[in-house]
Amino acid sequence: MHTITIAVDGHSSTGKSTLAKQLADYIGYIYVDTGAMYRAITLFALRAGFVVEGKLQADKLINVLADITIAFQKNSEGKAEVYLNGENVEKQIRTLAVSEQVSPVATISEVRSKLVEQQRNMGEGQGIVMDGRDIGTVVFPDAQLKVFMTASSKVRAQRRYDELRGRGDEITFDQVLENIQERDYIDSTREDSPLRQAKDAIVIDNSDMNLEDQFHVLLQLAKDRIAGRI
Numbered sequence: 001m002h003t004i005t006i007a008v009d010g011h012s013s014t015g016k017s018t019l020a021k022q023l024a025d026y027i028g029y030i031y032v033d034t035g036a037m038y039r040a041i042t043l044f045a046l047r048a049g050f051v052v053e054g055k056l057q058a059d060k061l062i063n064v065l066a067d068i069t070i071a072f073q074k075n076s077e078g079k080a081e082v083y084l085n086g087e088n089v090e091k092q093i094r095t096l097a098v099s100e101q102v103s104p105v106a107t108i109s110e111v112r113s114k115l116v117e118q119q120r121n122m123g124e125g126q127g128i129v130m131d132g133r134d135i136g137t138v139v140f141p142d143a144q145l146k147v148f149m150t151a152s153s154k155v156r157a158q159r160r161y162d163e164l165r166g167r168g169d170e171i172t173f174d175q176v177l178e179n180i181q182e183r184d185y186i187d188s189t190r191e192d193s194p195l196r197q198a199k200d201a202i203v204i205d206n207s208d209m210n211l212e213d214q215f216h217v218l219l220q221l222a223k224d225r226i227a228g229r230i
């Protein structure tokens with residue numbers, strides 16, 4: 001059976017990763033969480049002291065970009081985890097400190113071109129589900145299936161808040177909501193590859209949908225495209 005490229009883009013905390021991964025597992029495709037790559041570079045910048053008084057020193061990061069290696073490796077349960085220069089940083093990239101700096105890092109063109117090149121190589125010649133912000137518009141503009149996921153910012157903040165609290169983070173709902181709204185703003189207004197819905201993307205607004213319903217919608221779309229029906 002021929003394989004296709006599936007691009008899942010959308011706003012922060014819409015559950016894109018969960019859904020994209022579930023689909024990839026089900027149809028036996030590779031899954032790539034590109035947000036994890038931007039987060040890993042952000043973690044590097046934080047650790048290197050390139051964020052001073054909350055402000056990112058982009059020039060310093062650009063200067064050392066060539067020395068940063070991002071890779072994915074499966075853990076014992078088969079889940080792909082992100083590695084920064086050989087270190088597993090899957091947990092460290094999910095903190096609020098990283099979330100607060102990742103959008104400024106993602107505005108840097110040098111960062112984007114480095115990661116986009118790596119992402120394109122990952123998709124070569126195999127079935128892939130990739131999620132992010134610019135997958136259907138920039139990374140794989142010819143993807144056979146493009147999905148754009150969205151939900152109201154309150155619903156997204158509640159989901160993220162529950163997740164962070166569940167992990168024991170001391171955080172308020174308002175902090176989470178503010179972070180989500182700020183990331184939406186930066187992601188969609190940046191000059192290089194802003195978050196946009198591709199013209200040929202199918203929108204899934206999951207404000208009032210459970211995971212099972214979303215999965216069925218996505219799976220049907222994928223099956224149709226794989227069979228060449230649409």
Ligand code: DC
Pocket residue numbers: 012013034035036038039102103106131132133134135183187
């Ligand atoms: O999907 P996420 O929330 O983990 O993504 C983190 C940030 O990375 C997000 O605020 C925007 C940026 N990003 C991007 O600019 N392009 C991508 N393809 C993926 C993520």
